[in-house]
Amino acid sequence: MEENQKKPKNYLVESILVTIFCCLIFGIIGIVNAAKVNSEYEAGNYEGALAASKQAKTWTLWGFIIGLAGVVIVGFLYLVMGIAILGSAGDF
C-alpha cells in the first residue's frame, strides 16, 4: 500500500444520523460499510476500502433522500388536507 494514499471517508457519522433520524435499514447498512472501510484500509486493501466507502456513501445518501422525500410528501398531504378542509368549510 502506498503511504500517501488518503484514508477513504467512512461515512460513519452520516450513517448514525440516518439510523437515528429516519431510515434505519439504510443507516445500518451504512454502518456495516463504515466498518468495512476501516478494516479494509487497515489491512492494506485500499481498493476494497474505497469500494466500501462508495457503498456507504450510496446507502446513507439514499436513506437521507428517502427520509427527506417522506417528510416532504407528508407535509404536502397535510397542506392539501388543510386546503380541502378550509375549502369545504362553507358546505356543512
Add this chain to the structure above:
Amino acid sequence: MTFSKKNILLASIPVAILLLVYFFYNPEDFDWFPKCPFYSLTGVYCPGCGSQRALHSLVHLEFGKTASYNFLFLPALGVVLYNFGITVFNELSGKQLTNYIYKPIFPKVVLIIVLLFWGLRNIPFSPFCYLAP
C-alpha cells in the same frame, strides 16, 4: 474539505431551523411531525424511534427525558460533535490528531450497540421496557 467555512455556514441554516421547530413544537402534541416508517409498518420500534421527542427534550435541556425517549440519542450526538470537533481542529491547527471513528473497531462497536439496542427496546417488560420510546 468537508468542513469548509462555506459548508458549515450552509449547514447551519437548516440545523438552526430544525432546532427552532423542535424547540417551539412538541412532536407529541402535533400530528404533522413525520412518523417512523418502520414502526408504522411493523409495530416494532426501530433504533431511531423517539428521537424527535428526544430532540425536543434536548433543546429544552431535559437530558433525562432525552435519554428516556432514545437512549442512544446523546451518545450519537456525541459522536457527531466529536468528529466535527476533531476534523475542524486538525484542519485549523495543521495537526493530525487520531480520529478514533476511523479505527477498525469503532464502527463494529457502534453496529453491535445499535443492533442490541434495537432488540432490547422491543422486549415488553422491565427493565427493557425503559428503553422503549
